[in-house]
Amino acid sequence: MLKHILQRDYCREVTHIETTITEDNKASWALFESLAKQLGTQITRSVIFEKEQHFKGAHDTEMLALIGPF
Numbered sequence: 001m002l003k004h005i006l007q008r009d010y011c012r013e014v015t016h017i018e019t020t021i022t023e024d025n026k027a028s029w030a031l032f033e034s035l036a037k038q039l040g041t042q043i044t045r046s047v048i049f050e051k052e053q054h055f056k057g058a059h060d061t062e063m064l065a066l067i068g069p070f
Contacts, residue, residue: 002035006070016068020048022060032065039070 021028036043048064051057
């Protein structure tokens, strides 16, 4: 579905996708790693929202997944 959305006319200038995912969310990582592979690119991971600093320990750290360029 994501690949089909990216093929639409209004997405023709899109070169990257950003999303946040917790490290333990294996299903989301698998989805976006598969998309990156289909697009012939890679995922760069970095911490964007830290568990203690941003969520006071109430939510897991969120990783920024940057997919592209494609």
